[in-house]
Amino acid sequence: MRITILNGEPNPTAAFDAYQKLLAERLKALRHVVETLELRTLQLKGCSGCFNCWLRTPGECCKSDDSATICRAVINSDLVLFASPIVMGFTSALLKRAADQMVPLVHPYLAVQGGEVHHRARYARYPKLGLLLGAGHDTDAEDIEITTAIWSRTARNLKSTLSFVAVADRDAQEVADELALAA
Amino acid sequence: MNSLLLLNGSPRGERSNSIKMLSRVAEGWQQAGGAAPEILHLARPSQIERAVQAFATADTVLLGMPLYTDAMPALVKAYIEALAPRVAASQSGESNPTLAFLVQSGFPEALHSRFVERYLEKLARRFGSQYAGTIVRGGGEALQSMPDEANKKLWTRLRNLGSQLAHNGRFGEAELKAVAGIERFSTPAIVLLSIVGKLPIAQFMWNGTLKKNGAWTQRFAAPYGPAFR
Numbered sequence: 001m002r003i004t005i006l007n008g009e010p011n012p013t014a015a016f017d018a019y020q021k022l023l024a025e026r027l028k029a030l031r032h033v034v035e036t037l038e039l040r041t042l043q044l045k046g047c048s049g050c051f052n053c054w055l056r057t058p059g060e061c062c063k064s065d066d067s068a069t070i071c072r073a074v075i076n077s078d079l080v081l082f083a084s085p086i087v088m089g090f091t092s093a094l095l096k097r098a099a100d101q102m103v104p105l106v107h108p109y110l111a112v113q114g115g116e117v118h119h120r121a122r123y124a125r126y127p128k129l130g131l132l133l134g135a136g137h138d139t140d141a142e143d144i145e146i147t148t149a150i151w152s153r154t155a156r157n158l159k160s161t162l163s164f165v166a167v168a169d170r171d172a173q174e175v176a177d178e179l180a181l182a183a
Numbered sequence: 184m185n186s187l188l189l190l191n192g193s194p195r196g197e198r199s200n201s202i203k204m205l206s207r208v209a210e211g212w213q214q215a216g217g218a219a220p221e222i223l224h225l226a227r228p229s230q231i232e233r234a235v236q237a238f239a240t241a242d243t244v245l246l247g248m249p250l251y252t253d254a255m256p257a258l259v260k261a262y263i264e265a266l267a268p269r270v271a272a273s274q275s276g277e278s279n280p281t282l283a284f285l286v287q288s289g290f291p292e293a294l295h296s297r298f299v300e301r302y303l304e305k306l307a308r309r310f311g312s313q314y315a316g317t318i319v320r321g322g323g324e325a326l327q328s329m330p331d332e333a334n335k336k337l338w339t340r341l342r343n344l345g346s347q348l349a350h351n352g353r354f355g356e357a358e359l360k361a362v363a364g365i366e367r368f369s370t371p372a373i374v375l376l377s378i379v380g381k382l383p384i385a386q387f388m389w390n391g392t393l394k395k396n397g398a399w400t401q402r403f404a405a406p407y408g409p410a411f412r
Contacts, residue, residue: 046257048194048226049249055392059404068407075408088263088270089305090254097257107403107411108389110290112377116367117291121411122403138270138309146305150298153253 001183003027004077004127005036006070008084008095009134012040016085016134019168023132026176032183037073042066044097053104059122060104067101074102077127079163079183082151085134089143090150099154106157114156121159129155130164130182132175185349187212187220188241188280190234192248192259196226204287204320205247207338211345220245225258235265238280239272243315243348247285254299263306273311281352282307283315293319293363316354318344319363337362 005024009017024034043065052062061067074080082099084091105126106119131151133144148165155162164182166175189209193199202224209220221237223230238244248259255263273279284303286296296319307314318341340362347355368376393399403410 046194047251049199049251049256051392055389056396056398058393058398058401059406072407088260088267089309090260090263090302093257093261093264096252096254096260099252099254100257102252105407109386112373115370115373116294117376123405123407124409124411142305146298146302150254150302153295153298157253 001078001180002033002076003035003079003081003179003183004073005034005081005083005132006095006098007036007038007040008082008092008098010040010092010094014085014134016083016168019134019172020083020132022172023168023176023179026172027179030176030180032180035073035077037070039094039098042069042098044070044101046097047100047103051108054108058104058107061101063101065101067098070098071102071105074127075105075123075125079128079130079179081130081132081164081179083132083134086136086139086143086147089139090147091131091133102158106159113159116156118157123159126159128163128183129158129160130166130179131162132166132168134168184216184218185242186218186240188234188237188244189220189222190244190246190262191222191224191226192246192256192262193224194226194249194251194256194258196224199249201247201249201285201287204318204337204341205245205285207341208245208247208285208318208345208348211342211347212349213345214342215346215349217345217349225262231262231265234262238266238269239277241280243281243283243352245283245285245348247287247318250286250288250290250296250299253295254302266310270309270311279310279312281313281315282310283348283354284317285320286317287320290321292365292367293321294367295321313352315348315352316356316359318354318359321364 027034045063045065084095107122109120110117111120152162164179191202193201223234248255288295300317303317343358344354393402
């Protein structure tokens with residue numbers, strides 16, 4: 001399986017960053033193809049809500065930055081793991097910036113999906129999504145629940161499901177095994 | 184008089200639907216005797232530092248934003264992260280402002296915004312702030328193309344909410360419910376929408392712009408993989 005890790009940890013010396021490297025090694029040992037995109041090293045100008053990716057150059061962001069690399073990797077993965085520390089009760093602004101720039105992956109048209117109105121798909125297939133969270137000193141169970149609920153909604157809008165959630169305080173091998181099952 | 188800090192969290196800044204709506208809430212606030220608000224746009228990097236400073240001294244903060252991938256836009260999250268010292272400050276006895284929010288989305292139903300609403304309510308607790316409520320409103324993108332006249336009812340409701348905030352320090356439940364509109368479509372309505380297959384008003388709006396931009400024939404383009412049919 002092709003697994004892409006979107007690393008939304010802003011701090012390169014954080015323990016959470018080291019954990020992700022270990023997890024990636026374990027996943028590779030399980031014969032998965034793993035690519036990590038270190039979001040902090042990419043140039044992401046952020047979504048400015050211009051809608052050009054829907055209405056002028058359909059499917060493509062008009063900004064010349066690394067967001068196309070992310071979009072391409074996401075669409076060509078079997079599972080995308082959103083990895084982020086919990087900061088002020090939610091995943092990082094860095095990860096959110098990447099997520100905001102995934103809007104070209106869906107179509108502006110609205111369609112009914114599961115009894116709700118959502119955007120129409122642009123692609124024939126979308127990856128499963130997973131969430132790997134690094135708990136902060138002030139993170140509580142409610143923060144994790146709220147964060148998970150929001151990302152489940154994002155998954156639904158990306159024509160996908162959130163098929164895996166873990167907090168990075170567990171054994172990396174155990175998490176890798178679970179993630180492999182989810183993919 | 185109570186001070187109000189009005190923060191526009193839309194990446195579109197001054198040209199956003201969020202500021203149009205926030206301005207109406209501010210009008211109601213002033214009509215009810217509240218002080219003229221300080222207005223800052225988080226999309227302008229030069230205003231972020233001031234927005235962080237002003238948070239510490241305002242009586243009430245109203246933060247409005249569009250729903251971006253089911254949550255707050257990245258620049259709003261960055262602002263919230265910059266406010267982390269205010270959590271520590273509240274734990275050492277300082278007070279934080281009353282917090283009110285506005286979340287608007289292009290989806291016709293309000294339910295899409297309820298998840299980030301939970302986050303915002305928790306955020307207020309994190310700051311030790313009084314939580315004044317979150318205005319949730321769908322169908323936001325249509326504001327761009329509609330004459331102001333058509334939105335009269337919405338503007339009135341938003342002004343009412345602003346007045347309630349000034350009078351009571353919080354939004355009224357009934358007005359919040361009214362402004363939210365459709366929470367979720369009923370089963371018969373959703374069946375009807377599925378049969379029609381399209382939401383004509385929304386699609387029509389996009390089609391006009393696609394044609395004007397010369398992008399109509401490319402509208403289903405899928406540059407990174409096989410297209411959905």
